[in-house]
Amino acid sequence: MTTSSRLFAWLALLLATTATCAATDVERGKYLATLGDCAACHTSRSGQPFAGGRVLPTPFGAIPAPNLTPDRDTGIGAWSADDFYRAMHSGVGHDGRSLYPAFPFTSYTKATRADVDAIFAYLRSLAPVKNVATPNTLRWPYRMRPLMAAWRTLYFDEGEYTPDPKRSAAWNRGAYLVEGIGHCNECHARRNSFGAMVREPFLAGGVVPVQNWYAPDLSMGANGGLAGWTEADVVALLKTGRSARGTAFGPMAEVVMRSTQHLDDGDLAAMATYLKSLPDRDAPRRRESxxxxxxxxxxxxxxxxxxxxxxxxxxxxxxxxxxxxxxxxxxxxxxxxxxxxxxxxxxxxxxxxxxxxxxxxxxxxxxxxxxxxxxxxxxxxxxxxxxxxxxxxxxxxxxxxxxxxx
Incomplete structure (x- = not known):
């Protein structure tokens, strides 16, 4: 084989390997975007997937979810991988402005760079859709983005998930999914008057703002919202929408339909393992006649x-x-x-x-x-x-x- 033939073969192999890796990243990104239920917020009722337009109600006003397709004018077509990572990890947009925490960067910050890059690769693989965002209707003073600096100082801890070496691989995987891309605490926690999650006790349940459903305490220990549940019960609910202990209704039904039913059994089991480790809760006090x-x-x-x-x-x-x-x-x-x-x-x-x-x-x-x-x-x-x-x-x-x- 001549030198030029060897070079051509090497280049062909390199291109094939690169294409395979890119395809793998796109598939993994699709899985992670499904895990994060990204389409639920970034797809309007009659719109194209991920093209934005769904209006997210908050106690402070409504925020339209942006277009995540690779359209250069109205989507993320002009974004770099660094831009996307900064949004997910730091809550800062392409234009350098702080994002509102209706976008759960407070949880996504725990995602690894590799996983964020995979999600970006998947979104970049979508067909571009032109869909101009409508302005938010946040009330004054909440619409003043400079105030986000104080909010972030008080309520945002930036940083990727750090595995606990004292815990099993399954526990760490479950913690990473629940605390990070799965962003379970965004619903299953109380909120203070500034819209920030009450962090302790973790995953202790709370009313979903504006939607008026109660996302239950996820502890499986004594007095927890899932007391008496087994890990198999949790997996069954997330996989099928029903279990021997209960059925998914309200916003959780949509999460199961769009997201968790599509996860592999290993990840569902890991999430259940992590939830099983949450501490017992104090016994509730009843004050009534x-x-x-x-x-x-x-x-x-x-x-x-x-x-x-x-x-x-x-x-x-x-x-x-x-x-x-x-x-x-x-x-x-x-x-x-x-x-x-x-x-x-x-x-x-x-x-x-x-x-x-x-x-x-x-x-x-x-x-x-x-x-x-x-x-x-x-x-x-x-x-x-x-x-x-x-x-x-x-x-x-x-x-x-x-x-x-x-």
Missing amino acids: AADARELAMRGAKVYTEQCATCHAADGRGKGDAYPPLDGNGSVTEPTGINTIRIVLSGGFAPATTDNPRPYSMPPFSQKLSDDDAAAVVTYIRQAWSNKAASVSPGDVRAYRSTPGS
Whole structure:
């Protein structure tokens, strides 16, 4: 073989290897973007995937999600890999301005450079879509970006995830996914008056702003929102939208449908391993009149027998895969009662997944039940069997009937 032939063969091999690596990066980036559920925010209801346009409501005003396709004028076509990493890692945009934390850079900062580059490679592989962003409608003074400097100083800890050498590889993988690209704490945490996550205790649950759903405490220990769950239960919920302990409803149903059902079993198991390690929680304190709660629950028992027991069983254990248990169900016993009220009023719709393509749904009872009856049956469900949650009032029901959120 001549020298020129060898050189040509070497170049051909190099190009083939480079193309293979690039294709691998794109596929890995697609997986990571799915894990991060990026399309959920960056796709409008009738728009092209990742082309932006979906308006994200916040307590401070609405923020339209930007276009992530490689269009040079309205997307990220003019961005470099460094620009994209700076946005993910530091919360700073292509123009050098601080991004608002509706974009969860507070969690994405933990992602490695290699993973961020892979996501960027995937986004760059998409067909460019021209879609001009609409202005945000943040109220004054929240729309003043210079104020983000103070917010970042108080509430943003920049830095990639550092593995814990005392923990297993599975635990570290789960921690990386949950705390980083999965950004679970962005929903499963309380927020302070400035919109920042309350970090301790970690993943302890909170009301999703504006949407008015309660994202439960994810501890599987005593008094945690997933107390009594096994790691297999967690994997089942994330993979299929249902488990022996409960079913995904509300915003979590969308997360399962768009994101977690597509993850490989190893990553789901790693996430469950990590959640299993979260500490026990303090026992909740109930502050209410025992007599009033007892009277409400007695009325609720009658409503439950008439309207609910056929599907969920008299003992609250549900029926097979179709109807989830209510006894020991974290969505039932969460501190606020929001989720149960909303499901009773508006119905419960589990996600359609590959492993559960035709899920059973619960019909709405808003037309059948008065505020008093709905409060009574929710209180009964939250206090029957082994459940020990606080009662809810007709006023609570009225609030979510008139302003149900989205």
